[in-house]
Amino acid sequence: MNPVNEHLYEMLKQVSGYIYPNEVEFHWSILIVVYPYLTGLVAGAFILASLVKVFKVKQLQPVYRLSMLTALSFMIIAPLPLQLHLGHFERSYEIFLTPNFTSAMAMFGFVYAWYLMVVILLEIWFTYRRDLIRWAETDKPVMKFIHRALALFSKDTSEEGERFDMKAVKFITIIGIPSAFMLHGYVGFIFGSIKANPWWSSVLIPIVFLFSAIVSGIALVMLLYMVVTPLRGEKIEIACVDKMASFLFIAVIIDFSLEMLDFIHRLYQSEESIKILSDLVMNRLFISLGIIQVLLGMIVPLVLILFIKLFRVDEELRKLFYFLAAILIQMGIFATRWNVVMGGQMFSKSFRGLTAYKLEIGGMEGLFMTLALLIAPFFILALLIKILPPWEQQSAQS
Amino acid sequence: MKRLLQKIPDSLLRVGTAFIVFIAAVILVRSLIPASLKNTEEHRKATVEREVAHPVRYAGSEVCADCHEQFELKKKGYHKNLACETCHGVAKEHTENPGDVKPVKNTKREACVLCHIYNPSRPTGFPQINPSIHNPMRLCIECHNPHDPKPQHTPQECQACHAQIARTKAVSSHARLECTTCHTVPEQHKITPRQVRPTIPSDRSFCGKCHAKESKFVGTPKIDLVMHGEKYLCWQCHYPHMPEVE
Numbered sequence: 001m002n003p004v005n006e007h008l009y010e011m012l013k014q015v016s017g018y019i020y021p022n023e024v025e026f027h028w029s030i031l032i033v034v035y036p037y038l039t040g041l042v043a044g045a046f047i048l049a050s051l052v053k054v055f056k057v058k059q060l061q062p063v064y065r066l067s068m069l070t071a072l073s074f075m076i077i078a079p080l081p082l083q084l085h086l087g088h089f090e091r092s093y094e095i096f097l098t099p100n101f102t103s104a105m106a107m108f109g110f111v112y113a114w115y116l117m118v119v120i121l122l123e124i125w126f127t128y129r130r131d132l133i134r135w136a137e138t139d140k141p142v143m144k145f146i147h148r149a150l151a152l153f154s155k156d157t158s159e160e161g162e163r164f165d166m167k168a169v170k171f172i173t174i175i176g177i178p179s180a181f182m183l184h185g186y187v188g189f190i191f192g193s194i195k196a197n198p199w200w201s202s203v204l205i206p207i208v209f210l211f212s213a214i215v216s217g218i219a220l221v222m223l224l225y226m227v228v229t230p231l232r233g234e235k236i237e238i239a240c241v242d243k244m245a246s247f248l249f250i251a252v253i254i255d256f257s258l259e260m261l262d263f264i265h266r267l268y269q270s271e272e273s274i275k276i277l278s279d280l281v282m283n284r285l286f287i288s289l290g291i292i293q294v295l296l297g298m299i300v301p302l303v304l305i306l307f308i309k310l311f312r313v314d315e316e317l318r319k320l321f322y323f324l325a326a327i328l329i330q331m332g333i334f335a336t337r338w339n340v341v342m343g344g345q346m347f348s349k350s351f352r353g354l355t356a357y358k359l360e361i362g363g364m365e366g367l368f369m370t371l372a373l374l375i376a377p378f379f380i381l382a383l384l385i386k387i388l389p390p391w392e393q394q395s396a397q398s
Numbered sequence: 399m400k401r402l403l404q405k406i407p408d409s410l411l412r413v414g415t416a417f418i419v420f421i422a423a424v425i426l427v428r429s430l431i432p433a434s435l436k437n438t439e440e441h442r443k444a445t446v447e448r449e450v451a452h453p454v455r456y457a458g459s460e461v462c463a464d465c466h467e468q469f470e471l472k473k474k475g476y477h478k479n480l481a482c483e484t485c486h487g488v489a490k491e492h493t494e495n496p497g498d499v500k501p502v503k504n505t506k507r508e509a510c511v512l513c514h515i516y517n518p519s520r521p522t523g524f525p526q527i528n529p530s531i532h533n534p535m536r537l538c539i540e541c542h543n544p545h546d547p548k549p550q551h552t553p554q555e556c557q558a559c560h561a562q563i564a565r566t567k568a569v570s571s572h573a574r575l576e577c578t579t580c581h582t583v584p585e586q587h588k589i590t591p592r593q594v595r596p597t598i599p600s601d602r603s604f605c606g607k608c609h610a611k612e613s614k615f616v617g618t619p620k621i622d623l624v625m626h627g628e629k630y631l632c633w634q635c636h637y638p639h640m641p642e643v644e
Contacts, residue, residue, distance in 0.1 A: 096424065097424070097427060097428050097431055097436075098431065098435050098436055117417075117420075122413065125413060126409065126413075129409055152412040152413065152415075152416060153412070154408055154409060154412050155408075156407075156408035156409065160407070161407055161408055161409060164407040164409060164410065165409055168409070168410070
């Protein structure tokens with residue numbers, strides 16, 4: 001048998017009912033699951049940071065810089081899954097030089113560039129500028145140069161300059177919130193606007209994506225804060241974690257309600273696709289949607305946080321519950337992305353059959369690559385924390 | 399000017415410069431890209447120009463008619479919609495210099511088989527062959543005139559379409575049985591073969607007419623219909639078009 005399509009014969013065993021011939025092979029692999037997951041974390045982490053600057057939530061000050069750096073490190077990796085999936089890295093910049101304004105997918109470059117350059121980088125720069133100058137004074141030669149270069153060789157440490165920086169940060173955050181909504185709303189829009197696919201085609205998808213992004217971003221920063229702080233030998237500020245958990249709680253409730261609304265809406269509309277979609281949900285997606293996404297990723301974390309809110313739980317147990325909830329939420333949100341991307345490809349557009357996705361282990365779009373992509377942002381974050389320590393300012397203040 | 403610059407905060411000035419440098423770089427690179435890659439109209443224009451620049455190699459069938467009388471024959475035959483140059487090769491130069499330049503025609507079997515190899519997606523009735531069993535050592539044009547192609551002889555009743563079965567049956571012990579011994583063929587089957595199908599025997603007693611031990615038919619293998627083969631139908635074990643094979 002031709003080795004090129006040998007795996008397709010293997011896939012045929014997984015097919016139930018009738019599918020079109022080109023539906024055996026999945027066009028969007030697990031990397032396309034990773035992409036909305038990563039961009040969601042970026043948008044979520046940024047929105048958490050903006051709570052400090054725009055909405056003046058003082059308790060979250062300790063995680064402000066951390067969440068900005070988290071957003072940046074995940075932002076750097078976010079386009080990589082797409083690049084690996086499409087191949088030809090060397091051509092990717094052409095999306096900027098010869099833009100196609102009528103294609104939503106082709107506009108990703110601009111949405112991404114706007115968010116990276118005008119929002120995240122700029123905000124981080126204004127936040128850190130004065131510290132960079134200060135650090136450069138006491139640094140060793142190499143670091144001195146890095147810090148000076150990052151400050152764009154600015155030497156202005158005047159009060160006036162700092163006041164302007166603060167104003168700039170606030171202004172950028174105000175632009176940043178709609179931009180974050182745009183970034184992840186855009187990812188949802190890509191799916192929601194595919195009218196030929198009833199699993200995706202829904203106006204609610206961008207909003208569901210957005211809120212799941214906020215959920216995952218807050219949970220990630222919470223996890224990072226709870227892991228990194230003890231590693232530095234500092235004490236976790238429970239008020240900060242409590243506040244994050246409160247926002248997380250609200251975000252999960254909104255996300256959950258939106259998803260249920262989408263679900264009920266689909267059931268009530270009962271379009272021609274409803275039979276195959278219920279088949280999909282009850283069979284192929286039962287574990288990843290019913291168990292992981294809804295039960296473990298939403299209901300259990302909600303119960304955990306609610307438990308803490310209702311009963312006077314001591315600090316250690318609270319931390320444990322928060323930690324557990326945040327991990328479950330990450331799992332749940334990854335499952336959400338999986339269910340959207342894979343679910344949309346698992347049923348035949350003839351509405352008469354289901355197929356399955358076979359995950360490669362090695363290879364460009366395999367399991368190892370996925371894990372590497374999911375781990376890479378943490379290495380970048382470690383590097384960023386080394387160059388731009390997010391806590392120095394607080395210790396100086398205290 | 400200097401005063402104006404002093405009024406702008408230092409940080410904004412630096413970030414602004416960085417942005418302006420970046421945007422200038424993008425604009426510069428973009429200016430290096432040819433217009434045909436940036437603008438749809440320009441792109442279309444460049445494509446047309448590129449295509450027009452190709453040398454003209456085909457002459458078109460009408461020109462052939464001026465000199466070659468086979469054209470009249472072809473016009474009436476099944477190949478009427480086929481351009482001369484499909485088989486005879488590009489002929490623009492030949493039309494300009496008929497004496498010296500001759501087009502290179504393709505008379506190999508592979509050329510005909512492009513359209514006439516069996517392919518289930520071709521319309522019913524379109525002449526299709528299996529090139530490895532249809533006179534494999536001969537050229538198509540030895541038997542078929544490409545300017546007026548026709549089958550060498552009129553298709554025989556069933557064999558025309560079911561040649562494979564006919565060939566198998568011809569060397570089997572059922573060779574002398576007519577197809578209609580076992581199949582009742584409605585006339586309409588010859589016109590719409592997929593919609594109206596011939597009948598096939600439905601039970602064991604049909605084969606039993608010759609093969610049951612009570613049968614008066616001489617010279618056939620006889621079996622006990624009750625004992626032989628249990629509940630299975632005869633053709634689940636014996637292929638009727640080649641009953642020797644089990």
